[in-house]
Amino acid sequence: MSKQEIGMPGSDGTVQGCCPGLLTAPLDEDQAVELARVFKALGDPVRLRLLSMIASRAGGEVCVCDLTPAFDLSQPTVSHHLKLLREAGLIASERRGTWVYYRLLPEMTDRLAGILTRPAGAPVGSPAGSQA
Amino acid sequence: MSKQEIGMPGSDGTVQGCCPGLLTAPLDEDQAVELARVFKALGDPVRLRLLSMIASRAGGEVCVCDLTPAFDLSQPTVSHHLKLLREAGLIASERRGTWVYYRLLPEMTDRLAGILTRPAGAPVGSPAGSQA
Numbered sequence: 001m002s003k004q005e006i007g008m009p010g011s012d013g014t015v016q017g018c019c020p021g022l023l024t025a026p027l028d029e030d031q032a033v034e035l036a037r038v039f040k041a042l043g044d045p046v047r048l049r050l051l052s053m054i055a056s057r058a059g060g061e062v063c064v065c066d067l068t069p070a071f072d073l074s075q076p077t078v079s080h081h082l083k084l085l086r087e088a089g090l091i092a093s094e095r096r097g098t099w100v101y102y103r104l105l106p107e108m109t110d111r112l113a114g115i116l117t118r119p120a121g122a123p124v125g126s127p128a129g130s131q132a
Numbered sequence: 133m134s135k136q137e138i139g140m141p142g143s144d145g146t147v148q149g150c151c152p153g154l155l156t157a158p159l160d161e162d163q164a165v166e167l168a169r170v171f172k173a174l175g176d177p178v179r180l181r182l183l184s185m186i187a188s189r190a191g192g193e194v195c196v197c198d199l200t201p202a203f204d205l206s207q208p209t210v211s212h213h214l215k216l217l218r219e220a221g222l223i224a225s226e227r228r229g230t231w232v233y234y235r236l237l238p239e240m241t242d243r244l245a246g247i248l249t250r251p252a253g254a255p256v257g258s259p260a261g262s263q264a
Contacts, residue, residue, distance in 0.1 A: 022180065024188055026188055027180055027184040032184075035177075036175050036176050039171050039175040040176070041175075042171035042174075043173075044168050046164075049158065052157065052158045052159040070158075113245045113248035116242075116244045116248065118242070
């Protein structure tokens with residue numbers, strides 16, 4: 001997946017103040033296809049819970065053996081959801097011995113946050129709370 | 133949809149520095165179901181292009197008659213995608229005369245941006261660019 005097309009995080013790990021976003025200009029088709037794949041990966045409650053468990057873990061890494069017991073799902077099902085998060089560029093995995101360990105790729109969540117952030121000083125649409 | 137559960141934007145329209153986010157603590161099941169519905173609405177290229185067209189329009193409002201010609205899709209299909217964005221709380225609509233007009237609800241995109249933003253001074257997971 002090309003991270004250049006929509007907004008690659010800068011060296012400080014943020015995209016704020018940089019790069020075209022979802023709210024500043026119409027996306028072209030290729031950008032929309034690429035970005036939709038990431039949002040689709042987030043569009044499932046099990047995957048969101050897995051991502052939040054991985055992202056919030058002290059130490060930054062979680063064994064799949066610690067993730068599966070939180071769900072009333074088989075390990076292959078949990079592993080399938082993890083695979084979709086990995087293919088979307090949201091997490092990375094590493095096998096060590098018996099188990100696979102997962103960690104957040106904060107570049108991608110930074111990128112999504114930047115894409116969804118309104119440009120400073122340029123309100124988008126109606127002001128928050130207004131009635132049209 | 134209850135906006136209280138995950139992180140309601142403050143009076144300044146942002147959720148930064150406030151409220152549990154996706155990256156700071158494991159989501160519970162109800163939070164995950166609610167949030168997944170919004171991300172699922174974003175998980176489609178046509179809906180992302182529609183949202184970006186609406187959000188980036190000067191004046192903050194777009195007639196459905198100006199959206200449909202950008203797509204090789206029927207007006208009912210475009211209207212269906214707009215309905216899903218509206219049901220997710222991302223846009224609002226108003227009928228005036230013959231046409232329906234759409235505008236961004238920036239509270240929701242602010243909320244998503246906040247949820248995806250790493251808390252200041254508390255790096256999540258591995259640092260950007262690190263090799264595990």
